Amino acid sequence: xxxxxxxxxxxxxxxxxxxxxxxxxxxxxxxxxxxxxxxxxxxxxxxxxxxxxxxxxxxxxxxxxxxxxxxxxxxxxxxxxxxxxxxxxxxxxxxxxxxxxxxxxxxxxxxxxxxxxxxxxxxxxxxxxxxxxxxxxxxxxxxxxxxxxxxxxxxxxxxxxxxxxxxxxxxxxxxxxxxxxxxxxxxxxxxxxxxxxxxxxxxxxxxxxxxxxxxxxxxxxxxxxxxxxxxxxxxxxxxxxxxxxxxxxxxxxxxxxxxxxxxxxxxxxxxxxxxxxxxxxxxxxxxxxxxxxxxxxxxxxxxxxxxxxxxxxxxxxxxxxxxxxxxxxxxxxxxxxxxxxxx
Amino acid sequence: xxxxxxxxxxxxxxxxxxxxxxxxxxxxxxxxxxxxxxxxxxxxxxxxxxxxxxxxxxxxxxxxxxxxxxxxxxxxxxxxxxxxxxxxxxxxxxxxxxxxxxxxxxxxxxxxxxxxxxxxxxxxxxxxxxxxxxxxxxxxxxxxxxxxxxxxxxxxxxxxxxxxxxxxxxxxxxxxxxxxxxxxxxxxxxxxxxxxxxxxxxxxxxxxxxxxxxxxxxxxxxxxxxxxxxxxxxxxxxxxxxxxxxxxxxxxxxxxxxxxxxxxxxxxxxxxxxxxxxxxxxxxxxxxxxxxxxxxxxxxxxxxxxxxxxxxxxxxxxxxxxxxx
Numbered sequence: 001x002x003x004x005x006x007x008x009x010x011x012x013x014x015x016x017x018x019x020x021x022x023x024x025x026x027x028x029x030x031x032x033x034x035x036x037x038x039x040x041x042x043x044x045x046x047x048x049x050x051x052x053x054x055x056x057x058x059x060x061x062x063x064x065x066x067x068x069x070x071x072x073x074x075x076x077x078x079x080x081x082x083x084x085x086x087x088x089x090x091x092x093x094x095x096x097x098x099x100x101x102x103x104x105x106x107x108x109x110x111x112x113x114x115x116x117x118x119x120x121x122x123x124x125x126x127x128x129x130x131x132x133x134x135x136x137x138x139x140x141x142x143x144x145x146x147x148x149x150x151x152x153x154x155x156x157x158x159x160x161x162x163x164x165x166x167x168x169x170x171x172x173x174x175x176x177x178x179x180x181x182x183x184x185x186x187x188x189x190x191x192x193x194x195x196x197x198x199x200x201x202x203x204x205x206x207x208x209x210x211x212x213x214x215x216x217x218x219x220x221x222x223x224x225x226x227x228x229x230x231x232x233x234x235x236x237x238x239x240x241x242x243x244x245x246x247x248x249x250x251x252x253x254x255x256x257x258x259x260x261x262x263x264x265x266x267x268x269x270x271x272x273x274x275x276x277x278x279x280x281x282x283x284x285x286x287x288x289x290x291x292x293x294x295x296x297x298x299x300x301x302x303x304x305x306x307x308x309x310x311x312x313x314x315x316x317x318x319x320x321x322x323x324x325x326x327x328x329x330x331x332x333x334x335x336x337x338x339x340x341x342x343x
Numbered sequence: 344x345x346x347x348x349x350x351x352x353x354x355x356x357x358x359x360x361x362x363x364x365x366x367x368x369x370x371x372x373x374x375x376x377x378x379x380x381x382x383x384x385x386x387x388x389x390x391x392x393x394x395x396x397x398x399x400x401x402x403x404x405x406x407x408x409x410x411x412x413x414x415x416x417x418x419x420x421x422x423x424x425x426x427x428x429x430x431x432x433x434x435x436x437x438x439x440x441x442x443x444x445x446x447x448x449x450x451x452x453x454x455x456x457x458x459x460x461x462x463x464x465x466x467x468x469x470x471x472x473x474x475x476x477x478x479x480x481x482x483x484x485x486x487x488x489x490x491x492x493x494x495x496x497x498x499x500x501x502x503x504x505x506x507x508x509x510x511x512x513x514x515x516x517x518x519x520x521x522x523x524x525x526x527x528x529x530x531x532x533x534x535x536x537x538x539x540x541x542x543x544x545x546x547x548x549x550x551x552x553x554x555x556x557x558x559x560x561x562x563x564x565x566x567x568x569x570x571x572x573x574x575x576x577x578x579x580x581x582x583x584x585x586x587x588x589x590x591x592x593x594x595x596x597x598x599x600x601x602x603x604x605x606x607x608x609x610x611x612x613x614x615x616x617x618x619x620x621x622x623x624x625x626x627x628x629x630x631x632x633x634x635x636x637x638x639x640x641x642x643x644x645x646x647x648x649x650x651x652x653x654x655x656x657x658x659x660x661x662x663x664x665x666x667x668x
């Protein structure tokens with residue numbers, strides 16, 4: 001039984017039961033937030049592409065838990081969970097998804113381009129692997145200034161097959177940038193399995209060739225992610241050198257909103273999904289909290305209800321928010337220059 | 344005024360800006376130990392050290408992305424492409440990242456980065472090393488595109504580019520590096536979006552930018568001497584932002600125009616200039632506006648074929664005579 005294995009694990013020294021509960025509740029909030037997305041999408045309240053993080057919550061939560069306020073992070077378009085884990089107001093995230101003016105990017109980026117500059121979240125990016133070279137630049141900037149900040153760069157297994165990522169990993173080692181490259185291997189790049197797309201099945205093995213420390217870790221157990229992330233981020237902050245970590249995880253839902261169960265049947269079985277659902281990081285963490293006496297059944301129910309309430313409030317907030325005014329169309333193209341309106 | 348080369352003018356701009364602002368740094372292939380493929384960055388590694396003059400592997404996407412990332416947290420990188428033909432490899436970084444980050448994040452992250460290097464051809468570099476493609480960049484909202492033709496403009500505009508808070512595509516031309524010209528001494532900058540009348544005239548307006556400005560000036564000189572035709576030569580200098588006012592004022596005077604560039608004619612930047620002229624000054628025109636540009640073929644190697652592919656002084660003279668006919 002997975003749960004028994006978990007119970008035997010001790011809490012890492014730095015993780016108080018109280019902090020663990022906080023992280024658990026972050027995962028709950030991500031889950032509930034994501035669960036509100038599909039219905040809102042179907043009601044036409046959002047458009048475009050929409051990729052949810054259900055199943056992968058432990059990864060962003062376990063890594064981002066170790067960031068200082070002045071650290072940086074970038075991630076892919078599957079970015080709702082990362083923003084929530086970093087502490088961005090879920091109401092403003094939902095408003096962004098709804099294309100509203102109160103959104104984190106004034107409604108101009110949408111689901112794939114969340115951002116929170118105050119918290120060093122330098123954005124979600126829609127081109128697979130495109131932000132990995134940017135992370136090298138952020139890391140170079142940190143070295144240039146001589147601070148001990150770090151930059152986390154989250155991307156998927158699909159990104160390991162695009163050229164610029166490999167240019168970036170190579171350069172990361174050349175310039176010794178304090179960047180943690182976090183490859184969230186959820187087994188599929190859209191519908192293409194890792195075993196098909198990668199000549200070498202272990203992505204950590206591939207990254208090893210770039211002369212940086214690499215590690216492959218499990219991504220379904222919050223405690224494991226937390227413990228590994230703590231060590232990795234401490235290493236990168238103090239060495240400094242980059243680190244590549246492949247996190248084995250799974251998305252319970254489709255790639256995006258259009259990847260419905262019929263489409264999913266083309267590339268994965270129900271049994272496979274069920275196998276991973278048995279490893280749900282939220283269920284497992286709840287069990288751990290209960291069995292170690294860190295939480296009661298009632299508390300778990302209460303936290304769950306609270307997270308759901310927060311997600312519903314986010315939807316209500318987004319719904320009540322205004323659309324961006326039309327003048328926004330021409331704003332922010334340049335910092336200092338008006339774009340000519342030709343109509 | 345001192346007479347220096349275009350290359351020296353660029354180097355002065357880099358040096359002065361690096362001295363003025365500790366956040367300015369250079370990265371690119373062969374910019375440091377090798378002193379720059381075209382020697383623009385000569386001596387800078389020795390002067391500023393390897394943190395600020397960064398040699399890179401041959402990784403254009405990596406170079407561009409690294410520059411953008413550093414710019415996003417407030418540094419002012421100047422990335423050199425060995426040629427703009429190689430920038431094609433970094434197109435995703437320039438178009439999907441540098442140009443979009445300010446807008447898609449709601450105006451919260453600026454990208455003060457300069458991408459510079461030689462564009463164009465003319466040295467028998469054949470099909471893969473002779474691209475101009477400024478119209479590709481000018482097509483992308485979020486990028487500024489400048490194409491200085493003289494040492495004075497090169498220096499003043501590179502300083503402006505480095506201080507700009509937006510991504511700037513700074514296109515030089517390999518054939519310009521050794522050209523000489525007067526450059527003001529001391530601190531000065533040349534603003535973007537202000538075209539420069541390089542020669543005044545009353546008969547025909549020739550609109551050009553980058554190296555073809557020199558071609559246009561030669562053609563204008565010849566036309567004046569041999570035919571008594573007085574051409575006004577306008578150097579656009581900056582394509583985005585584009586100064587149409589100067590162009591239109593000239594057309595109000597001459598009523599005839601020829602646009603010259605080295606990029607291909609088909610969907611080249613000249614098409615945009617011509618479109619705007621007819622939208623804004625149709626009634627002023629006494630003749631169709633003509634374009635002089637490269638043939639719409641890959642650039643060939645053989646000297647005679649290459650010469651035939653690029654716009655020439657004679658092409659400009661012929662076009663001027665046609666709009667006057």
